[in-house]
Amino acid sequence: MKPLQETWSYIKVEKSGQYQCRIQNSPLSNPVFLSSLRELFPLPILRSTILEPSEETPVTLSCETQLPPEKENIQLHFSFFRYGRIISSGQKRAPKLQLSKVQKEDSGAYFCVAETVTSGVRKKSHPVWIQVQRIPVFGIHLEVNPPGGQLTEGQTLALLCSVAGGTGNIMFSWHKEGTETVLKKKTQRSLVAEFEILTISENEAGKYYCTANNINRQLRSKSVSISVKIPVSPPILTFSTPQAQTFVGKVVELGCKVQRGSGPILYRFYHEGKIIKNSSAPLGGAASFNLSLTEQHSGNYSCEADNGIAVQFSKVLTLSVKVPVSRPLLILSAPKPQATAGDMVELRCEAKKGTTPILYRFFRQDTILETGWAFLGEAAFLNLSLTTEDSGIYSCEADNGFGPQLSEGVKLSVTGI
Template sequence: MAGKVALLLWGAQTTQLLVEPPWTPPVLWDRVTLTCQGSGTAGAITWYKDGQRWWEEGPDQFRVTESGTYQCDRPGTGRSPPVNVSNDRLVLQVPARALLEGDTVTLRCRGWQDKPVTWVSFYREEKQLQRFRDGTELSLSPLRLHHSGRYRCRGGVHSEVSGRWKESESAPVSVTVRGVPLSGVSVSVQPPGAQVALGDRLVLSCAVATGTGPLSFSWHRGDSWALLGTGPHLELRHVGDNDSGHYQCRASNGDSVAESVPLNVTVLVPVANATISPGALAQPVSTGDPVTLRCSVQVGSAPVTFTWLRNGTEVARGPLLELGDVHVGHSGTYQCLATNQLGQDGHRVFRALSPELALTVTPRRHWDTAVAAGVAGSLLFLVLLVGVIVGWHWWNRLASRKHQERAPPEPLAPPEDGEVLYTHVTRTKRTQGPTRPAPPQDTQVTYAELPGPHG
């Protein structure tokens, strides 16, 4: 059954003839069974013998009773390759399976009906390989691609008719050795880490874990299948900033193709053109003013280190220099130094120094301070004054209102000479008993005439 499976796997998606027992060519005296297999539409099978239609609407499988060349045809997948069932006096047989490089294979030379065979010689093409006085098998181990070719055997076969040993020669048999399918294709890089500085050398290597050759290689980058190289190694002598990307290797041995996982290569760029912002400061800068400086580079691969220098001496690190409220001691010439470490050894340092920035800090003048203090004091005084005025008015209004509510009415002024004062007097008579409404009483009006100045 293993032979059947192997033959089917190596066949294309066409009709195949499986042989049992699995030897090529099969011999009639082995009671050979042929099975027609294919992936096409199921249906009646047509069998052919020696190139002629032999059995229509036949079964999938049958036992051979006559020597000859057989084929089968399945609807949808077509006609199978031919299989020759031999009945010759001397037959050389090879296992009916795929022969892979590195395997061990045995070729056997058999006489008709398994009659004895003496002094057997094996040939490849026209070259004699080995001669045996007693043995009838030739072992090829391990198989190599150069073992492919046409083999035959020659030997002495006993004749039942004459009773003598007669030299016979087999029909040639083709042996095809295939390479082991490729797998485990990988890419390695030098320098390690797949990071290289601009202008450095980069070498990529392709390796195959399993599979036999001869191997061929091709190199590609990114989604483009433009060919970069055809050997197991790809060398970039001086990488440029456009050489970054995903590199991939494809390996083939003629029978199978395998690709590596893409490897990301990064080209590191040295720092260049360091600048300080703001590029100019208001002149002069007075004490107490806040000052912050920022350093940046136009190009450069991370990590980038920033160092601040004042008058050539390091004062701080980082992209920002925050001086806060400056004083006279901050005066000086400032520069920013940007660095990054690249290269195959990781110790090559690239530097970029910014232009100088002069900072002059002057103390604030006393008059400016006095004016500022006077203005602040005046504003505070005005605010307090307005508050006092508003409060005084509000307090006066409140006091006046309360006084009017509590004071008695003012007496009438004495009349002038000759003025008559009329007084309206109303008298009410109180009665005993329950209180009831009193009837209206007479109202008496008294006219008093005040004496004049003379009388």
């Protein structure tokens, strides 16, 4: 004989009254009077002060349910969840939770749970979707240091990119106009980011701008011009005429030039440490001036370049101004007024002016008798022991390489003994 199998089922009693039951093909059971049972508290409802808050704003979550008046002494605890993970803890477990300065990553499905402390009744709310909105960046500005963007080569340039507002991670980048290269990228939550060029060079002058982006919407700043001034290099002093050709009356051009340096450049020319000329090159480059040489122009020369950033001096060059010889004077000195054979006669030839050494030549008629060197202030001498054949016209010549000069002729008559 098979055992009796029974299937139990339960119903929710919502109304009081008399209830009976029966098994199939069996008579009704005896009546039973049941009174309705009330829930301890309804399902909680999760409410948010705002469903689409902006980043950095506060949001308050409330878990709302109601105990019946006769059960108000029962203590409820509340918990809050996002994607099934609890986000509130502690002993108080109040029905409200304050989320301060929500971020984009705080978006998601939230629900709350209300539960009794002692009887184990626990109920969960329906989920509520909260979508945190990112605030796009706005008010971008590029600032440079030093202010004005005027630098000297070798200085440090700081480019500060800032936005007036925007939330979340902001990607900053720096660019130079005319190039496709991104100079620098930085991602951070700050509204200000800085990029430095530690040692700026001449080829880094130009226009710069920055960009900022936090939600695939890129802002570009206005461009800022950066100028880089170059200190002058030591100048080079030049003479237009080779030293061998610098003689009195010659026009010589003195030039002073730098290889590098931003204009304007002020050039100063010095002779023996004294300024003899100032000259300006507004756009940089070289400066020059002409000298019509005199003997007093001999000496040491240098030049100076000054562009307000640096002052540099050239090497010293020495200029020796050659003086052509003046017409020499020939003097014949004899022991007596009438020269006779056997007498000794001294011929003296001297040029009062002329750069030494001077080459002297003595002539009788067109015949060279003797040559000799002498320095300024010195004369050349020729001694003759006379014969009757020494009669004639005598002259001398002085030559220091800038054109020979011939003296006037002096007549000498030699008589026999």
